[in-house]
Amino acid sequence: MPHAVTFQKVSRHFGSVRAVDAVDLEVEAGEFFAMLGPSGSGKTTCLRLIAGFEQPTSGHIEIFGETAEGVPPYRRNVNTVFQDYALFPHLNVADNVAYGQMIRGVGKAERLRDAEAALEMVKLPGYGARKPGELSGGQRQRVALARALVNKxxxxxxxxxxxxxxxxxxxxxxxELKTLQKALGITFVFVTHDQGEALSMADRIAVFNHGKIMQTGTPEEIYRRPKTRFVADFVGSSNVLSPAFTRRLGGPAExxxxxxxxxxxxxxxxxxxxxTGSSFLGNATRLTLDMAGEKLTVLLPAxxxxxxxxxxxxxxxEPSALHLMGTET
Amino acid sequence: MRSDKQSRTPMGLKIAAGLGLAFLHLPLLLIFLYAFTTEDKSYQFPPPGLTLKWFAVTWNRPDVWEALGLSVRVASISTVVALVLGTLCAAAVSQTRFFGRETISLLVILPIALPGIITGISLRSAFNLAEIPFSFWTIVLGHATFCVVVVYNNAVARFRRVSGSLIEASMDLGADGFQTFRHVILPNIGTALLAGGMLAFALSFDEVIVTTFTAGQQATLPIWMLEELVRPRQRPVTNVVAMVVVLVTFLPILAAYYLTRDGDQISGQGK
Incomplete structure (x- = not known):
């Protein structure tokens, strides 16, 4: 079975800005894949490259084994849940959900029945006649999800x-998203800057920074064995120790x-x-320590x-808790 | 009535408001009145007698029909040209970023700020230089310069409210460019285009200055009326035409008002 999404040396440059820089990526079919990174790290551009809203400057993209470059968004069997939901304000909820099938020429009765089924799936049965403006943020989010999923x-x-x-x-x-994904078996690619969200939901995570993927792995791997200082710091804000400090603490100079x-x-x-300081977090207390000029953060359980x-x-x-990341600066 | 209950309006203010409205609308009523007068050489007040015969006279005057036909055709085609160009221009300016965007926005709006006589003279000399003979199409071109502005202004304001992600969402759900325009863009800007189109039509329909420079031998309705006033014969015919024009233009403007009002409610709900 081919990968759901494959990137081979994909770059997307905007003028002199390398939003995405020679990225290699493989998303397995049926997995919940998270793209995690700070804003401006290229994760959203990667998502737009899969959706077809952006075309790569160079490199090759495949979606289920089919070449994606040059294929417009409306010919890709890929749907998007937008950050601002992008519900059509002039259509009611049912027509919003049925939009994709309406475009494909599915009959009115059938598409409205499918729309209602999709609304039931996202726990909004009977909301079809309302306008998006009458819904709360959470409800709009569910409608956007139903509108995408109804197209399978x-x-x-x-x-x-x-x-x-x-x-x-x-x-x-x-x-709910995680349950839905497992039940439907559809590949989810999820962009977030929230490391907690990525860790708790994803099967695998790609951590982005400056248009490149720093590390790809399961949440456990990313958290326990970060490959770079950036990943260690961004995911779970670890104490990143310089080689000199590691040595003073009794480890190798790494x-x-x-x-x-x-x-x-x-x-x-x-x-x-x-x-030097402590702050109460509810389920824990965070202490900051100073050891001859070097700072350390400690989380004390409640x-x-x-x-x-x-x-x-x-x-x-514990000796195993100190994770070494090499000598590279 | 309701304002009386909430707070009493001073009598002086009421009279002033009444006088202001009378000043605005009494001349209009006078125009209507003289359409029925029996005296046809001067506007004598009060009219010596009332008659309906000028309606029959007007109906049988071929020059009235010719001028009316020309005005309707010019206004319709200018409006269509303005709708197409104004919408495209508004879409480009509001949905994309490119070098010189602000300048183009300003240049499009400029014709309505310029005095009509300047637009008229410059178009006339341009037509002369290019050796384009004056015709129906030169009038249309002249009118399109300011009709585009009206449509553009209406459309650009509405386009700003249609977020780019709506268009992307439509494409994402399988709609190509044409289907997206038909099912997402048009319903969201439709009422703005209708209002802009109506206004453009009305502007073109009563335009005099630019038309005198670009028309050659043909007379649009306003120019025909201007010529008719100079002639001291069958004057009430002009009044009959004016009355019909007022009634005929009032209805679409009323319709546009109600249509855009509903449209604003709908897009307001979508926020």
Whole structure:
């Protein structure tokens, strides 16, 4: 079975800006794939390259084994859930959902029946007669999802679809999206700048920075074994240790990543540092330590004793928690 | 009536408002009145008698029909030209970014800011230089210069509200450029185009200055009326024509008003 999406050395330049720079990418059929990165890292441009709104400056794109360059968006079996939902304001919800089938010439009764079924799938049964303007943000999001899924795309593209929702709704939608994806078996490609979202939802993640993919892997791999300092810092804001600091802590002279939650504060053993600040996060407390000019962040689980700022503490970690990333600067 | 309950309007203000409205509309009523007068050489007040015979006289005057026909054809074709060019221009300016975009926007609007006489003279000398004989089409060209502006202004304001992602969403759902225009763009800008088109038609229909420079021997309705006023014979015919024109133009403007009002409600809901 071919890959759902294949990028071979794909670049997209806007003038002198290399939005996407020689990216190689393989999305497996049926997986939930996240493209994660800060804004301007090229992840959305990659999504638009798959959708067909952008054409690559160079390189080759395949969607299920078929060449995609030069194929306009309306001839690709790919649908998009837009960041601003892009519902048609002049059509009611049912006609919005039925739009794709209307364009393909499906009869009115049939397409409205399919639209209602799709609305049921996203838990909005009976909302067909309403106008998009009468819906809440979360409901519009669901309509946009139904409008894309009703066309049974081979790949569903989601551009920061949860960005505009409040926290509670976002967590609920994350669950639902994941359940929906598993039930339908459609390949989802999901763009987000929220590392928590990517970690909790995706089967695999590609981390983007400056138009390049820094690392591709399962959430576990990305989190536990970041290949670069950027990935270590961006995903889960790890402590990135310089080679000199790693050595002072008893490791080899290499860049290293030490997760804040892997550091333990104790009375004995390990190394000494001074507490410079603490902030209460609800389910944990974040401490900042200073060890002779080097800063470290520690996440203390709720319920543990919190040392006061200015106090001197000793800290240690399991040897396996220190992840080495080589000597390259 | 309602304002009386909420707060009493001073009597002086009421009288001033009444006088203002009377100043605006009494001359219009006088035009109507003289369409029925029995006296045909001077506008004598009060009219010595009332008659309906001028309606029959007007109906049987071929020059009236000729001028009316020419005006309707010129206004229709100028409006169509303006609708096509104005919409395309608005689409380009509002949906894409390119070098000189602001300049083009300004240059398109300029003809309506220029005095008509300047547009008229420059077009006339341009036609002379290019050795284009004056005809129906030179009048249309002259009118299109300012009709385009009206359509452009209406369309560009509406286009700004149609976000680019709507067009992308339509393409994403399988619609090609034409289908996207038909099913997404047109329904969203349709009422703006209708209003712009009506206004363009009305502007073209009563245009005098540019027309005098670009018309050659033909007379559009306003120019025919101007010529007719100088002639002291069968004057009420002009009044009959004026009355019919007022009634005929009032209806589409009323329709445009109601149509765009509904359109605004619909797009307001979509926000």
């Amino acid at each position: 795309p081979k790949v569903l593209l989601l551009d920061e679809p949860l960005g505009a929702l409040d926290l509670k709704l976002r967590e609920q939608m994350q669950e 860049w290293a990543s030490l997760r804040p939650e892997d550091i333990r504060i104790g009375a004995e053993g390990g190394h000494e540092a001074r507490v 319920g543990s004793a919190v040392p006061a700022p200015g106090a001197s503490v000793r800290f240690s970690w």
